[in-house]
Amino acid sequence: MALPMARRAVFCRLKSGNRGLGSSGPRAARIQIAEPRVFSGIQPTGAPHLGNYLGALQSWVQLQNGYSSVLYSIVDLHSITVPQDPETLRQSILNMTACLLACGINPDRSCIFQQSQVAEHAELGWILNCLTSMPRLMHLPQWKIKSQKNEGSVGLFTYPVLQAADILLYKSTHVPVGDDQVQHLELTQDTARKFNNTYGDFFPIPVALMGTSKKIRSLRDPSVKMSKSDPQKLATVHLTDTPEDIVLKFRKAVTDFTSEVTYDPVLRPGVSNLVSIHSAMTGLGTEDIVRQSRGIETAQYKLLVAEMVVEKLTPIREEFQRLQGDVGYLKNVLNSGAQQARELASSVYDDVCKMVGFR
Structure with a gap:
C-alpha cells in the first residue's frame, strides 16, 4: 500500500537519519526507524x-x-x-x-x-x-x-x-x-x-x-491572544457562538481611527488581527488580502471577515449541537x-x- 504523501516524506527522512529523532550512530538507529x-x-x-x-x-x-x-x-x-x-x-x-x-x-x-x-x-x-x-x-x-x-x-x-x-x-x-x-x-x-x-x-x-x-488575538485587546478565560465576553469567538453573536463580536472589535485595511501588527494590531483571521480562513497571504481589500473601509471589512467566520463555523456549531444529543x-x-x-x-x-x- 502506498504511503500518504506527507507520511512518505517523513518516512524517507527517518530512513535517511533525521537528526531530530535522535543522535547519529548505531545506538540511535533503533530510535530513528520508529x-x-x-x-x-x-x-x-x-x-x-x-x-x-x-x-x-x-x-x-x-x-x-x-x-x-x-x-x-x-x-x-x-x-x-x-x-x-x-x-x-x-x-x-x-x-x-x-x-x-x-x-x-x-x-x-x-x-x-x-x-x-x-x-x-x-x-x-x-x-x-x-x-x-x-x-x-x-x-x-x-x-x-x-x-x-x-x-x-x-x-x-x-x-x-x-x-x-x-x-x-x-x-x-x-x-x-x-x-x-x-x-x-x-x-x-x-x-x-x-x-x-x-x-x-x-x-x-x-x-x-x-x-x-x-x-489569533483578542478582539477587544489585540495585545493578548484570544483566550477561553477572557472575562470580556466580546473578546473571544467560540465555535459554539451563533451567527448573531459572531457578527456582534466582530462589529465591536477594537481597531483604530484609520479606515484603510493594512497589515502592521505593531502599529495597527487590531486591523492586523482581522487580516490574520482572514488569512487563516482562506489560505491567502496577508499581502494578497490587503491588495484585494483596497477601497474597503474598516467597518465594512469587519463584517466581511465576520461573514467568512460565520460561514465556516455554522456547520461546526450545528454538528456539535447534534452530537451533544447523542x-x-x-x-x-x-x-x-x-x-x-x-x-x-x-x-x-x-x-x-x-x-x-x-x-
Whole structure:
C-alpha cells in the first residue's frame, strides 16, 4: 500500500537519519526507524475558540490524512491543575469530544481518547518526574505566570512532565505545537534524552510540527491572544457562538481611527488581527488580502471577515449541537479510543518498567 504523501516524506527522512529523532550512530538507529506517529492533547475546559480552531484543530484534521498513526487526547488530568467542578468536568469532556468530531476529527483515522482512562500516563509521568530537576521546571514561563495567580499546586508545577509522558508513552515522533508550547516540547525532548542516556536508547526524540497560521488575538485587546478565560465576553469567538453573536463580536472589535485595511501588527494590531483571521480562513497571504481589500473601509471589512467566520463555523456549531444529543455515541468514541490507546501504551510502559528495574 502506498504511503500518504506527507507520511512518505517523513518516512524517507527517518530512513535517511533525521537528526531530530535522535543522535547519529548505531545506538540511535533503533530510535530513528520508529513509525511516524502524531500526538496532541486539548484540555476539556470551555468551548474551543476561533484561535484554537485556526491554530490547532484545523491542522489536526489535515494531519490525520497525512499520517497513519494519530492520537488526540482530551487531557482531563491536566485540567485539574486548577479547581474543577466534577459535574461540569464530566460534561466538558463529552462536549470537547463532540467539538473535535464536529471540526472533522474522524475516529476511524484518529484515536480520540480521555487521558485519565489510560493509567500509564500518570505512571510514566512519575518515572519521568524522578528524572527531572526542579530548577528545570522553574524556568518554564507557564509556572511563573500561573503560580502568581494562586498558591500553585504540585500538579501545576509538574504538569509539563506529565505532558512529556503523554507524548513519550506512545513513542510519538511528531507533535503539533504553537509558539507558546515550544519550551514544553523542548522539555519533552530533554526528558527523552535523559531517559535514553540513563537506561538505553528507547524513546524517539519528538519533533515539532509548527503551525503556519498567525496567532489569533483578542478582539477587544489585540495585545493578548484570544483566550477561553477572557472575562470580556466580546473578546473571544467560540465555535459554539451563533451567527448573531459572531457578527456582534466582530462589529465591536477594537481597531483604530484609520479606515484603510493594512497589515502592521505593531502599529495597527487590531486591523492586523482581522487580516490574520482572514488569512487563516482562506489560505491567502496577508499581502494578497490587503491588495484585494483596497477601497474597503474598516467597518465594512469587519463584517466581511465576520461573514467568512460565520460561514465556516455554522456547520461546526450545528454538528456539535447534534452530537451533544447523542451521548451514547460520544462515550463509545471515547471508550474505543481508550482501548486503542491502552494497547499502545501498555506495551511501551511494560518495556519502560523492565528497563527501570520494576519487572
